[in-house]
Amino acid sequence: xxxxxxxxxxxxxxxxxxxxxxxxxxxxxxxxxxxxxxxxxxxxxxxxxxxxxxxxxxxxxxxxxxxxxxxxxxxxxxxxxxxxxxxxxxxxxxxxxxxxxxxxxxxxxxxxxxxxxxxxxxxxxxxxxxxxxxxxxxxxxxxxxxxxxxxxxxxxxxxxxxxxxxxxxxxxxxxxxxxxxxxxxxxxxxxxxxxxxxxxxxxxxxxxxxxxxxxxxxxxxxxxxxxxxxxxxxxxxxxxxxxxxxxxxxxxxxxxxxxxxxxxxxxxxxxxxxxxxxxxxxxxxxxxxxxxxxxxxxxxxxxxxxxxxxxxxxxxxxxxxxxxxxxxxxxxxxxxxxxxxxxxxxxxxxxxxxxxxxxxxxxxxxxxxxxxxxxxxxxxxxxxxxxxxxxxxxxxxxxxxxxxxxxxxxxxxxxxxxxxxxxxxxxxxxxxxxxxxxxxxxxxxxxxxxxxxxxxxxxxxxxx
Amino acid sequence: xxxxxxxxxxxxxxxxxxxxxxxxxxxxxxxxxxxxxxxxxxxxxxxxxxxxxxxxxxxxxxxxxxxxxxxxxxxxxxxxxxxxxxxxxxxxxxxxxxxxxxxxxxxxxxxxxxxxxxxxxxxxxxxxxxxxxxxxxxxxxxxxxxxxxxxxxxxxxxxxxxxxxxxxxxxxxxxxxxxxxxxxxxxxxxxxxxxxxxxxxxxxxxxxxxxxxxxxxxxxxxxxxxxxxxxxxxxxxxxxxxxxxxxxxxxxxxxxxxxxxxxxxxxxxxxxxxxxxxxxxxxxxxxxxxxxxxxxxxxxxxxxxxxxxxxxxxxxxxxxxxxxxxxxxxxxxxxxxxxxxxxxxxxxxxxxxxxxxxxxxxxxxxxxxxxxxxxxxxxxxxxxxxxxxxxxxxxxxxxxxxxxxxxxxxxxxxxxxxxxxxxxxxxxxxxxxxxxxxxxxxxxxxxxxxxxxxxxxxxxxxxx
Numbered sequence: 001x002x003x004x005x006x007x008x009x010x011x012x013x014x015x016x017x018x019x020x021x022x023x024x025x026x027x028x029x030x031x032x033x034x035x036x037x038x039x040x041x042x043x044x045x046x047x048x049x050x051x052x053x054x055x056x057x058x059x060x061x062x063x064x065x066x067x068x069x070x071x072x073x074x075x076x077x078x079x080x081x082x083x084x085x086x087x088x089x090x091x092x093x094x095x096x097x098x099x100x101x102x103x104x105x106x107x108x109x110x111x112x113x114x115x116x117x118x119x120x121x122x123x124x125x126x127x128x129x130x131x132x133x134x135x136x137x138x139x140x141x142x143x144x145x146x147x148x149x150x151x152x153x154x155x156x157x158x159x160x161x162x163x164x165x166x167x168x169x170x171x172x173x174x175x176x177x178x179x180x181x182x183x184x185x186x187x188x189x190x191x192x193x194x195x196x197x198x199x200x201x202x203x204x205x206x207x208x209x210x211x212x213x214x215x216x217x218x219x220x221x222x223x224x225x226x227x228x229x230x231x232x233x234x235x236x237x238x239x240x241x242x243x244x245x246x247x248x249x250x251x252x253x254x255x256x257x258x259x260x261x262x263x264x265x266x267x268x269x270x271x272x273x274x275x276x277x278x279x280x281x282x283x284x285x286x287x288x289x290x291x292x293x294x295x296x297x298x299x300x301x302x303x304x305x306x307x308x309x310x311x312x313x314x315x316x317x318x319x320x321x322x323x324x325x326x327x328x329x330x331x332x333x334x335x336x337x338x339x340x341x342x343x344x345x346x347x348x349x350x351x352x353x354x355x356x357x358x359x360x361x362x363x364x365x366x367x368x369x370x371x372x373x374x375x376x377x378x379x380x381x382x383x384x385x386x387x388x389x390x391x392x393x394x395x396x397x398x399x400x401x402x403x404x405x406x407x408x409x410x411x412x413x414x415x416x417x418x419x420x421x422x423x424x425x426x427x428x429x430x431x432x433x434x435x436x437x438x439x440x441x442x443x444x445x446x447x448x449x450x451x452x453x454x455x456x457x458x459x460x461x462x463x464x
Numbered sequence: 465x466x467x468x469x470x471x472x473x474x475x476x477x478x479x480x481x482x483x484x485x486x487x488x489x490x491x492x493x494x495x496x497x498x499x500x501x502x503x504x505x506x507x508x509x510x511x512x513x514x515x516x517x518x519x520x521x522x523x524x525x526x527x528x529x530x531x532x533x534x535x536x537x538x539x540x541x542x543x544x545x546x547x548x549x550x551x552x553x554x555x556x557x558x559x560x561x562x563x564x565x566x567x568x569x570x571x572x573x574x575x576x577x578x579x580x581x582x583x584x585x586x587x588x589x590x591x592x593x594x595x596x597x598x599x600x601x602x603x604x605x606x607x608x609x610x611x612x613x614x615x616x617x618x619x620x621x622x623x624x625x626x627x628x629x630x631x632x633x634x635x636x637x638x639x640x641x642x643x644x645x646x647x648x649x650x651x652x653x654x655x656x657x658x659x660x661x662x663x664x665x666x667x668x669x670x671x672x673x674x675x676x677x678x679x680x681x682x683x684x685x686x687x688x689x690x691x692x693x694x695x696x697x698x699x700x701x702x703x704x705x706x707x708x709x710x711x712x713x714x715x716x717x718x719x720x721x722x723x724x725x726x727x728x729x730x731x732x733x734x735x736x737x738x739x740x741x742x743x744x745x746x747x748x749x750x751x752x753x754x755x756x757x758x759x760x761x762x763x764x765x766x767x768x769x770x771x772x773x774x775x776x777x778x779x780x781x782x783x784x785x786x787x788x789x790x791x792x793x794x795x796x797x798x799x800x801x802x803x804x805x806x807x808x809x810x811x812x813x814x815x816x817x818x819x820x821x822x823x824x825x826x827x828x829x830x831x832x833x834x835x836x837x838x839x840x841x842x843x844x845x846x847x848x849x850x851x852x853x854x855x856x857x858x859x860x861x862x863x864x865x866x867x868x869x870x871x872x873x874x875x876x877x878x879x880x881x882x883x884x885x886x887x888x889x890x891x892x893x894x895x896x897x898x899x900x901x902x903x904x905x906x907x908x909x910x911x912x913x914x915x916x917x918x919x920x921x922x923x924x925x926x927x928x
Contacts, residue, residue, distance in 0.1 A: 102868070103875035107814075107821050139865040304811045305879070307820040334879035335866055344808075347768045350571075351812075356771040357571050401603040402799055402883065404566070404911045405918045407925075411567040415769070415798035419866065420884030447868045454869045461871070 026073040029062075030429060031055040034069060036080025036395060037409050041087050041369045041384040045362065047409065053085060055391040058204075058429035063385050076431070078424060080395050084409050086365070087384050088146025088392030088427060089338040090372025093238070093276040093297035093326030095152045096136030096162070097129045100453055102330045104461055111306075115464055116331065117178070120153065122460050124181035129154040131453060133161035135446050136336055138438050141165055143337025143419035146392035146427045149274060149297065149326070149376060151211035151238050153182040153189075156196045159206045166432040166440045168392065170274070170376055171200070172211030172238040175226065177219050190222055190229075197233050205428060209236035209272075214243065215259040216250040220266070227267045236272050236376065238297075239263075242285070243277035244308060260285035269294050271377050276326060279303060279311045286316055295322045295375035298367065300344045301335070302328030314349040314359050317367060324372030325364075337419035338368045346414050361410035395424035490537040493526075494893060495519040498533060500544025500859060501873050505551050505833045505848040509826065511873065517549055519855040522668075522893035527849050540895070542888060544859050548873050550829070551848050552610025552856030552891060553802040554836025557702070557740040557761035557790030559616045560600030560626070561593040564917055566794045568925055575770075579928055580795065581642070584617065586924050588645035593618040595917065597625035599910050600800055602902050605629055607801025607883035610856035610891045613738060613761065613790070613840060615675035615702050617646040617653075620660045623670045630896040630904045632856065634738070634840055635664070636675030636702040639690065641683050654686055654693075661697050669892060673700035673736075678707065679723040680714040684730070691731045700736050700840065702761075703727075706749070707741035708772060724749035733758050735841050740790060743767060743775045750780060759786045759839035762831065764808045765799070766792030778813040778823050781831060788836030789828075801883035802832045810878050825874035859888035 031054075038051030040063060054062035054072045062068050100123075105115050129152060140148055147168040152158050155173040162169040173193035174180070183189035193210050200208035210226045212218040218226075230237045242248060242259045251259045260281055263269050269292035276297040281289070289296070298313035317323040325341045327333045333341075342364040349359040373383025381390045396413065398406055400421055406412045425433035432440050495518075502515030504527060518526035518536045526532050564587075569579050593616060604612055611632040616622050619637035626633040637657035638644070647653035657674050664672035674690045676682040682690075694701045706712060706723045715723045724745055727733050733756035740761040745753070753760070762777035781787040789805045791797045797805075806828040813823040837847025845854045860877065862870055864885055870876045889897035896904050 100869065102871070103880065104871040106872065106875045106879060107824050109821060111820075135865065135868065142865055301811065304815040305820070307814040307818050307822070309815070334875070337866075340882070344811075347765065347808075350771040351768040351773070354771050356575075356769070357573060358771070360571050399908075399911070400884075401599065401606055401907060401911070402801075404599065405564065405914050405921075407566070407568040407918070407922065408570065411570045411798070415570060416567065418804070418882040418884060420864075420882060443865060444863075447863070447865070450869050454871070457869075458871065 027071060029054045029056045029072045029074040031076045031078065031426065031431070032069070032072060032074040033078045033080055033085055033393065033395065034066065036083045036085040038063065038385060039084060039086045039365065039409060040386065041366065042386050051085060053385060053393060055393070055426065055429050058391055060385060060387055060389050060391050063387060078395065081397070081399070083398050083423060084396040084413065085385070086394050086396065087369040088394050088425065089144050089368045090324055090376065090383065091140055091145045091148040091327055091336065091338055092274060092295065092324035092372050092375045093149055093299055093328055094136070094336060095329030096140070096148065096150050096336065097132030097152050097158050098329035098331040099136040099139070099336070100128055100132040100450060101457060102334060104331065104457065118464055119460060121181055123457060124153050126154045126157040128453065129157040130161045131446070131449055133158035134165060134441060135450055136330060137162045137165035137167050138441055138443055138446065139336045141167055141425050141433050141438055142422060142436070143339060144394040144396070144422040144425060145336070145338055146394065146425060147372070147376070147382060149238055153180055155211070156199065159196070159200060159208065163205055164441060166205070166427050166430060168205050168427055170207045170209060170236055170238065172209040172236065174211045174213060175222060176213040176217050177222070178217070190225060194229065197235055201233060201235065207236060209238060212237065212239050214240040214247055215262055216247045223266050223268060230272050234272070236274055237268060238274040238276065241275035241278055242280040245280060248280040258282055258285050260288055264288055264292065274376060277303060277311060278313065279309045281312065286312065286319070290316070290319055290321050293322065295377060296324065297326040297375060298323055298345065299326040299328040299333065300348055301341055302333035304348065305333065310348055310352045314353070317363065317371065322371070322374035322377070323367055324375030325367050335419070339413065339417050339419050342368050342414045361408065361414035364414045365410050391426055391429040393426040394422060396421050397423040491535060493518045493520045493536045493538040495540045495542065495890065495895070496533070496536055496538040497542045497544055497549055497857065497859065498530065500547045500549040502527065502849060503548060503550045503829065503873060504850065505830065506850050515549060517849055517857060519857070519890065519893050522855055524849060524851055524853050524855050527851060542859065545861070545863065547862050547887060548860040548877065549849070550858050550860065551833040552858050552889065553608050553832045554788055554840065554847065555604055555609045555612040555791055555800065555802055556738060556759065556788035556836050556839045557613055557763055557792055558600070558800060559793030560604070560612065560614050560800065561596030561616050561622050562793035562795040563600040563603070563800070564592055564596040564914060565921060566798060568795065568921065582928055583924060585645055587921060588617050590618045590621040592917065594621040594625045595910070595913055597622035598629060598905060599914055600794060601626045601629035601631050602905055602907055602910065603800045605631055605889050605897050605902055606886060606900070607803060608858040608860065608886040608889060609800070609802055610858065610889060611836070611840070611846060613702055617644055619675070620663065623660070623664060623672065627669055628905060630669070630891050630894055632669050632891055634671045634673060634700055634702065636673040636700065638675045638677060639686060640677040640681050641686070642681070654689060658693065661699055665697060665699065671700060673702060676701065676703050678704040678711055679726055680711045687730050687732060694736050698736070700738055701732060702738040702740065705739035705742055706744040709744060712744040722746055722749050724752055728752055728756065738840060741767065741775060742777065743773045745776065750776065750783070754780070754783055754785050757786065759841060760788065761790040761839060762787055762809065763790040763792040763797065764812055765805055766797035768812065769797065774812055774816045778817070781827065781835065786835070786838035786841070787831055788839030789831050799883070803877065803881050803883050806832050806878045825872065825878035828878045829874050855890055855893040857890040858886060860885050861887040
């Protein structure tokens with residue numbers, strides 16, 4: 001009897017297992033994207049035609065061809081309809097909140113001192129920072145950016161907005177030696193930065209950090225403190241480096257060093273450091289930055305719009321350095337998407353080197369994705385479509401007239417696409433843009449608030 | 465009795481006239497565009513806030529503020545919803561049919577001889593030219609281009625497509641000294657050009673013309689014939705001029721003149737001539753082109769993508785010359801809209817002159833509109849929103865995230881906009897794009913045909 005019962009139970013169990021494996025033979029996931037050309041941007045830069053990406057929670061759990069559809073099921077299946085599936089793009093340098101000032105007083109000589117600083121002193125408030133960052137982050141999301149590196153005043157309010165939009169943000173509190181709207185007293189912005197880092201250090205989407213403005217606009221004492229604090233908290237430092245001839249000459253005069261050498265002498269150059277611009281750098285500066293594993297934010301559009309020059313970022317990329325792309329603030333570069341930057345970067349380095357083969361489209365896409373991840377020292381979990389990485393994925397539609405035909409997807413992205421071709425954006429496993437619409441914030445309401453604010457800005461601007 | 469009857473008739477008539485003037489006190493028009501910021505691009509560059517444009521048949525009959533709404537009525541009233549209303553943009557140089565080859569073999573050294581010519585010899589047919597031009601013209605329309613200057617093989621088939629899309633086209637039949645798909649025998653393409661000019665010379669939208677390829681790729685004999693024929697028919701000549709160092713050296717060697725001097729020695733430089741590229745020009749070449757009233761097609765994107773250099777087009781513009789913008793073909797510049805070009809032109813001339821104030825946005829919009837009209841010698845009826853001009857009008861929406869806020873509409877257009885912000889396009893009084901959709905051709909069908917063609921192109925390309 002006992003053994004008979006055992007046998008029956010065993011048979012029954014086998015039957016149940018058999019049935020459930022028939023019904024539920026597929027592994028369950030959260031999101032499947034199918035039917036697109038996958039630019040993995042992995043080590044081999046594999047391209048998968050008719051590719052499939054499988055996402056579970058906030059991770060990529062499988063990348064391959066259509067065979068994966070037999071293995072996985074998901075509630076949400078996104079048909080890419082022959083579009084391009086790529087890693088989320090990384091904007092390695094911006095000041096998103098400055099979107100409130102976009103198209104104001106472009107091309108004015110000595111704009112920073114004559115216009116931007118006075119304007120900021122009068123206009124910047126936590127509300128403005130929040131409003132501008134929400135608008136800017138939404139624009140980035142709609143343009144396929146999934147991670148942004150920001151530096152601004154009241155950065156905690158920018159972080160709040162970026163979280164709301166659902167982007168990943170490396171958010172650094174601006175520190176500068178002049179009185180600012182968020183710090184009238186000496187040391188106040190550094191204190192603000194510390195409080196911000198403390199508050200956000202364990203956030204899933206926000207990586208807080210320190211944003212010393214530039215080598216010549218921050219005191220040596222504060223730079224040394226920032227170096228210590230970034231070590232203590234193990235958080236990033238983002239900084240304008242070698243951006244202007246004024247800065248170069250000032251540092252040369254005061255310290256008999258190049259800006260890069262000066263920062264290194266303070267111990268700032270390391271695997272937590274993200275240097276934006278890097279126009280006025282010598283060959284030995286480049287070697288030093290390479291040795292120190294510094295992240296490079298290459299802001300081509302902003303740099304040529306202000307006639308500052310072309311950073312030798314291609315040379316740095318070819319040396320295996322950590323080069324990503326950045327838009328700079330929307331008062332400098334005017335747009336916040338990385339697709340536009342890729343086009344400029346690919347063409348400008350050709351002009352600069354007088355070589356039409358320099359910086360082919362693939363290299364521009366590298367800078368926009370895995371290069372950006374390396375620039376922010378996050379290549380282990382961002383920048384490519386690979387199993388185990390965080391699920392930051394972008395789908396570019398290829399139905400629009402400008403995207404046809406496609407003989408080379410890299411070329412289509414770099415030479416033909418614009419931000420409006422971005423169809424779907426997933427950050428940390430969550431769809432934040434779908435059918436070209438943002439799902440997380442009310443954009444119309446935001447634009448309305450922005451335009452209300454415009455009147456106030458205009459009044460102040462007229463007095464400058 | 466007689467006089468009583470007369471009196472009654474008179475009273476009756478007055479009554480009828482009175483009534484009709486009560487009911488119909490507004491003048492009737494075909495299209496009214498209201499509620500936008502009008503960039504007139506007239507002599508004074510007037511900007512009208514809350515502006516109104518009134519169109520009757522194919523002409524602009526009134527331009528002003530909202531008071532015009534009391535004076536005019538129209539069946540079609542377009543609410544610009546605070547958008548930017550501007551003259552249709554003019555693409556002064558392209559090869560629209562080459563859209564079939566877009567993103568193929570970008571950045572290959574000596575691409576023209578090694579890739580493009582052999583490919584064209586094997587692939588170009590009237591069907592391909594028609595298909596590619598239809599796609600390209602649709603892309604231009606969707607990007608706010610209302611007039612295009614084209615040069616290609618089987619140009620009659622391109623003209624057919626452009627007419628179907630509803631664009632205005634200056635269409636020039638390519639003439640070159642090598643055997644081509646549309647002319648195996650010597651003199652055949654010139655004969656083709658004459659037949660095309662004869663057929664289209666009275667067309668409302670198409671202005672046919674001659675398209676000698678370049679100074680060094682057409683025989684002196686044919687250039688002299690073209691000069692005579694363009695005079696005889698009073699039609700334009702569009703030509704690549706001073707585009708490459710190879711061309712410059714060749715002409716210098718053979719004729720001891722610069723390309724510009726050489727063309728002038730043949731009598732070609734005059735008010736019918738449109739010169740594309742103009743990179744390798746001397747100061748005296750520039751003076752000569754100015755004196756001869758030559759139209760200048762400035763193709764910044766294509767010129768830097770191929771690392772050829774920056775044409776001194778800003779200098780030419782500042783001398784009051786006839787400078788417009790061009791995309792070049794979609795195998796060279798990859799996109800066909802002029803909005804993208806404006807951004808590149810504004811920024812590249814700043815970099816080139818090391819002056820951030822060089823080429824402010826207004827100047828870029830000038831080149832894209834009235835400058836383009838002057839480049840094609842059509843400033844009397846195109847290029848600005850003025851009473852009596854042809855009704856080629858574009859509405860740019862300002863609701864999208866990248867277009868907010870707007871302190872300066874020129875800046876928004878040049879530094880922030882992309883082709884996807886174009887909402888409505890009117891050519892010759894006819895709405896051809898509305899709500900960002902093209903109304904004249906089936907774009908999906910066209911893209912499908914284009915992608916069918918892609919397979920054939922790929923096979924041939926592999927053998928090159």
